[in-house]
Amino acid sequence: MIKTIYILNGPNLNLLGTREPDIYGAATLDDIKSACANACKAAGYNMAFHQSNIEGEIVEQIQEAGRKGAAVLINAAAYTHTSAAIYDALKTLDIPIIEVHISQPASRETFRQNSFIAPVATGSISGFGTNSYLLAIHAAIDSLK
Numbered sequence: 813m814i815k816t817i818y819i820l821n822g823p824n825l826n827l828l829g830t831r832e833p834d835i836y837g838a839a840t841l842d843d844i845k846s847a848c849a850n851a852c853k854a855a856g857y858n859m860a861f862h863q864s865n866i867e868g869e870i871v872e873q874i875q876e877a878g879r880k881g882a883a884v885l886i887n888a889a890a891y892t893h894t895s896a897a898i899y900d901a902l903k904t905l906d907i908p909i910i911e912v913h914i915s916q917p918a919s920r921e922t923f924r925q926n927s928f929i930a931p932v933a934t935g936s937i938s939g940f941g942t943n944s945y946l947l948a949i950h951a952a953i954d955s956l957k
């Protein structure tokens with residue numbers, strides 16, 4: 813059976829392309845989705861790609877990834893810095909978890925320097941623009957080997 817990589821995206825990432833392009837670049841979330849779909853397909857994996865502005869929906873998507881996924885990439889966006897619920901949901905998984913950020917939160921405002929994702933992630937990839945997602949797909953696949 814072909815394995816599925818879940819790619820979960822948090823609040824305001826639906827606005828990529830027009831949201832602070834000096835920080836996040838010009839690519840839209842659809843552009844990222846297409847690039848990720850190609851990368852997953854080339855490596856022989858299925859992809860499930862979701863975005864939500866609602867914390868509880870992201871928790872449900874994490875639970876689904878735990879039931880059906882081989883690995884999960886998560887850009888929890890601002891919930892990275894606030895969400896104990898997402899931390900708790902990720903903590904229940906026993907598949908690779910890759911934290912993804914387009915920007916480098918550690919070099920930005922102080923409130924971005926805490927991550928609720930990092931302590932439960934297999935690893936984190938930040939600061940490479942939308943290429944962070946593709947690097948994270950490779951990292952997830954490597955950790956499945």
Ligand code: DQA
Nearest residue numbers: 887889890913914915917924
């Ligand atoms: C982000 C970084 C977060 O601090 C921010 O709240 C986002 C996007 C990133 O991909 O760089 O919304 O996760």
